Every structure is written in structure tokens, then in C-alpha cells.
Amino acid sequence: MRITVIGTGYVGLVTGTCLAEVGNDVLCLDLDASKIEILNNGDIPIHEPGLLEMVRRNVAAGRLQFTTSIEESVAFGIVQFIAVGTPPDEDGSADLKYVTAAARNIGRHMTEYKVVVDKSTVPVGTADKVRQAVIEELQKRDESIPFAVVSNPEFLKEGDALNDFMRPDRIVIGAEDARAIELMRNVYAQFNRNHDRIVVMDMRSAELTKYAANAMLATRISFMNELANLADKLGADIEQVRLGIGSDPRIGFDFLYAGCGYGGSCFPKDVNALINTARENEIDLKVLTAVDQANEKQKHVLLDKIVARFGADLKGMNFAVWGLAFKPNTDDMRAATSRVLMEGLWARGATVTAYDPVAMAESKRIYGDEPRLSYAESSMDALDGADALAIVTEWKEFRVPNFDALKAALKTPAIFDGRNLYSPEFMREQGIEYYAIGRR
Ligand SMILES: NC(=O)C1=CN([C@@H]2O[C@H](COP(=O)(O)OP(=O)(O)OC[C@H]3O[C@@H](n4cnc5c(N)ncnc54)[C@H](O)[C@@H]3O)[C@@H](O)[C@H]2O)C=CC1
Numbered sequence: 001m002r003i004t005v006i007g008t009g010y011v012g013l014v015t016g017t018c019l020a021e022v023g024n025d026v027l028c029l030d031l032d033a034s035k036i037e038i039l040n041n042g043d044i045p046i047h048e049p050g051l052l053e054m055v056r057r058n059v060a061a062g063r064l065q066f067t068t069s070i071e072e073s074v075a076f077g078i079v080q081f082i083a084v085g086t087p088p089d090e091d092g093s094a095d096l097k098y099v100t101a102a103a104r105n106i107g108r109h110m111t112e113y114k115v116v117v118d119k120s121t122v123p124v125g126t127a128d129k130v131r132q133a134v135i136e137e138l139q140k141r142d143e144s145i146p147f148a149v150v151s152n153p154e155f156l157k158e159g160d161a162l163n164d165f166m167r168p169d170r171i172v173i174g175a176e177d178a179r180a181i182e183l184m185r186n187v188y189a190q191f192n193r194n195h196d197r198i199v200v201m202d203m204r205s206a207e208l209t210k211y212a213a214n215a216m217l218a219t220r221i222s223f224m225n226e227l228a229n230l231a232d233k234l235g236a237d238i239e240q241v242r243l244g245i246g247s248d249p250r251i252g253f254d255f256l257y258a259g260c261g262y263g264g265s266c267f268p269k270d271v272n273a274l275i276n277t278a279r280e281n282e283i284d285l286k287v288l289t290a291v292d293q294a295n296e297k298q299k300h301v302l303l304d305k306i307v308a309r310f311g312a313d314l315k316g317m318n319f320a321v322w323g324l325a326f327k328p329n330t331d332d333m334r335a336a337t338s339r340v341l342m343e344g345l346w347a348r349g350a351t352v353t354a355y356d357p358v359a360m361a362e363s364k365r366i367y368g369d370e371p372r373l374s375y376a377e378s379s380m381d382a383l384d385g386a387d388a389l390a391i392v393t394e395w396k397e398f399r400v401p402n403f404d405a406l407k408a409a410l411k412t413p414a415i416f417d418g419r420n421l422y423s424p425e426f427m428r429e430q431g432i433e434y435y436a437i438g439r440r
């Protein structure tokens with residue numbers, strides 16, 4: 001099938017590439033010419049494990065192409081996936097300007113039946129707005145070409161995106177048009193072979209399903225983070241508690257890791273967007289409001305522990321920070337806890353030496369030549385002359401450092417671990433002060 005994907009970000013590029021991988025002909029459109037140039041030069045603009053190889057393989061096979069031409073992209077696919085950003089507006093609601101612009105471009109240029117598929121995370125009711133945008137553009141041209149709108153939210157995780165896309169738990173299709181549903185079943189047939197994972201529902205329910213999934217996962221994390229803070233006071237160990245409750249299949253072990261707050265482009269934004277949608281409908285989502293507040297607070301937990309240890313005035317001190325990305329295996333720093341920590345340290349007069357295996361280029365883009373931030377070539381280099389170490393992201397390479405070298409390099413042998421990487425008991429044996437999240 002010929003498929004167009006609009007937007008070559010984390011979702012669009014993965015979607016387009018995976019759809020090509022199973023044999024479709026895919027054209028990806030982005031209006032950011034620099035991204036298309038990178039892609040046309042055989043590289044990719046983001047860090048996602050395995051993606052570069054898959055892109056190259058499918059480009060070489062002639063199944064995957066990239067363009068900045070709206071006309072070309074609209075003409076190409078019978079199915080048009082919209083996978084553009086829906087960043088938060090000033091009030092926290094989702095900004096739909098990119099989604100509606102993409103829809104208008106389709107309406108402006110289409111000459112035959114199209115299925116317009118919204119893959120971006122959008123508030124309930126957006127499918128109607130997408131339909132309206134296409135209709136308005138058709139009317140301007142005095143055309144009445146048939147088309148369908150489908151809501152097909154994406155559930156992939158950055159860092160594991162190819163696996164999530166190729167082996168989905170479920171494929172949610174919100175649609176009311178029989179021909180569109182049939183086409184969508186065909187699009188996903190190759191990802192649906194072992195057992196039927198396709199859940200067809202109405203569009204509003206599909207849109208809400210996406211927010212419900214992210215909100216539930218965020219709730220689990222904030223719940224555990226609050227319990228971890230309590231465990232700190234009570235002398236209990238949150239990791240033992242996780243094992244104790246996760247063994248109940250109604251709870252499960254996943255997404256129960258306490259830490260220094262959830263970040264990324266989605267949980268914080270989607271929780272707030274859902275709160276906003278509810279507010280517009282005169283519903284006060286008390287649980288989710290608390291989830292968000294608890295997370296904002298949790299992003300300060302490392303700084304609070306540093307201040308409790310070294311005092312409020314950190315002037316002249318230097319902290320090594322391991323991990324800048326909001327999670328491992330990505331270069332994404334959107335809403336990353338590292339930013340809250342570093343900015344908090346700077347505000348108290350300290351400087352930072354940071355190391356991240358892939359996100360340092362992104363950090364340089366965000367912070368430019370910030371004088372209070374320097375970068376190290378390796379995790380161990382970051383420790384040289386630092387007062388103490390803070391760990392924000394659980395990259396694999398941080399799991400078994402040389403603790404003797406670490407102790408020798410730090411002025412105070414203290415680790416503030418936002419991801420609970422080490423055993424507190426082992427740290428005590430090593431003579432390292434260890435401040436983790438809810439561990440004993
Ligand atoms: N990042 C993630 O892990 C996930 C994101 N989502 C959702 O998917 C959507 C996209 O997210 P990301 O891929 O992270 O965004 P992104 O910001 O990485 O990429 C969006 C891309 O769309 C392009 N774009 C904007 N307007 C355009 C237009 N009219 N025509 C063509 N290209 C256009 C931008 O230049 C950019 O390259 C969001 O709604 C997000 O909430 C859903 C699941 C996972």
C-alpha cells in the first residue's frame with residue numbers, strides 16, 4: 001500500500017519506517033527542511049536504537065522516501081498519517097495548530113479518496129476538527145471528494161520504539177467508516193498475525209484511550225514516588241515494597257519504579273492536557289492533578305537531598321551529573337529532570353559537569369554556552385574534582401562503575417541517585433554516602 005506519514009519526529013519516523021519494513025511504500029513529509037536533508041543524506045535526526053539501520057535498509061529497497069513537498073505527499077498515499085507535535089499551550093492544553101495545518105494541507109491538495117489518520121496525541125473531539133479543516137479546504141476549491149478520518153493513537157516508548165511498533169500490545173482504531181476500517185486493518189495486518197490486537201472503537205473513545213493510558217502510567221509512578229518519600233522517613237525500602245505489591249497480578253511489576261520524577265514529551269504534557277479537557281467540561285480530575293503536582297515536586301528531590309547534605313548555599317561547588325536525557329536510550333531532553341536539577345544547582349551557586357552517552361548535543365542546543373555547565377568525555381571524567389555525583393538517568397553504562405576510582409575522584413564520596421541503581425548495603429560497604437529514592 002502507498003502510505004504518507006506527515007512529520008518525521010519520534011513517532012512519524014518510526015511509523016513510516018516500520019510500515020516500510022513490512023512492505024509498504026512510504027513517503028514521509030516534514031516541513032523542517034533540515035530534518036529531510038539529514039534523512040536524504042542517509043542519517044536520522046534523532047537517537048533511537050536500531051532505527052538508522054532500518055531506515056537505510058528501507059531507503060535502499062526503495063520503499064521509504066522523504067520529502068518537503070506537500071503536494072507530492074498528499075498525492076502519494078491513500079492513507080495519510082498525521083504524526084506532528086501537539087505541544088502544550090500556555091494553559092497546558094494541547095496546541096493543535098500543527099495537526100490542523102497538516103489536515104488543511106491534505107484538503108487543499110487531495111484529488112481522490114483519502115483516509116486521514118491522526119496518530120498524534122490529541123484531545124477528544126480533534127477528529128471532528130480534522131474533518132472540518134479538510135472540508136473547509138475542499139469547499140474553498142469547490143470540491144466534494146470523499147475522505148475518512150481515523151483516530152489511531154500511538155503507544156510506543158522512546159528508546160524501545162521499534163519493538164513497541166513492530167510488536168504492539170494493541171492497535172487502537174477509532175473510526176466509523178467501513179472502508180477506512182478495512183484499509184486500516186490492511187495497514188496493520190503484518191503487525192497483527194499472532195492474535196488479533198486491533199481494537200476498533202469510536203473516535204472519541206480512541207482519543208480518550210491514549211490519554212487514559214499515559215495518565216494511568218503516570219499515576220503509578222507518582223504513587224510510588226510519594227510512597228518512596230514516605231519510606232525514606234520510615235526507614236522502609238521502596239524496592240522491597242515494589243516486589244511485594246508487584247507480585248499481585250492485579251498490580252504487576254512494571255512502571256512501579258520510584259525515581260526523580262517522570263519526564264519526556266508525553267506524560268507531563270498529556271496529564272495536563274487531560275486535566276484541561278476535564279476542566280473545560282467542568283470536571284475536576286483530582287487524582288491526576290495530584291499526580292502532576294507530586295511529579296513537579298519529585299523533580300526537586302535530588303536537589304533537596306543535596307541541600308540537606310551540603311546546605312542551601314552551594315556557591316563554589318561542582319556537581320557531576322550522570323544522565324541528561326529523560327530516560328535511557330534516547331537523546332530527548334523534553335521535560336527531563338536533569339534540567340530541573342541543573343537549573344536548581346545553578347540557582348544556588350553551583351556548577352555542573354555533565355555526562356550523557358547521547359544527549360550532550362541536545363543539551364548544548366538547549367543551553368548554548370552556559371558558563372555553569374561543562375561536559376565530560378566519559379562518566380568517570382565527569383567526576384574529576386567534583387564535590388559529589390547526582391544520577392538522573394539509568395543508562396546501562398552507569399550500573400557498574402569503578403567505585404574505587406569514583407571515591408578517589410569525588411571530593412566527598414557521595415552519590416545522589418535519582419534512579420536507585422545501586423544496593424544501599426553495597427554502598428555502605430564501599431564507604432560511599434548513598435542518597436537514593438526510598439531505599440534503606
Ligand atoms: N515521542 C513519543 O514517544 C510519542 C509521541 N506521541 C505523540 O505523537 C505526536 C508526535 O510526537 P513526536 O514524534 O515526539 O514529535 P516531534 O516533535 O519529534 O516531531 C514532530 C514533527 O512534525 C513536523 N511537523 C510539524 N508540522 C508539520 C506539518 N504541517 N507537516 C509536516 N511536518 C510537520 C515537525 O517538523 C517535527 O519534525 C505528539 O502528539 C506526541 O504526543 C505518541 C506516542 C509516543
Ligand SMILES: O=C(O)[C@H]1O[C@H](OP(=O)(O)OP(=O)(O)OC[C@H]2O[C@@H](n3ccc(=O)[nH]c3=O)[C@H](O)[C@@H]2O)[C@H](O)[C@@H](O)[C@@H]1O
Nearest residue numbers: 154155156157158221255256257259262263264266326327
Ligand atoms: O505517549 C507517549 O509519548 C509515550 O509515553 C510513554 O513513553 P516515554 O515517555 O517514551 O517513556 P517511558 O518509558 O514511559 O518513561 C517516561 C518517564 O517515566 C519515568 N519512569 C518510568 C517507569 C517507572 O517505573 N518509573 C519512572 O520514573 C521514566 O524515567 C521517564 O522519565 C509511554 O510509556 C508510551 O506508552 C507512550 O506512547
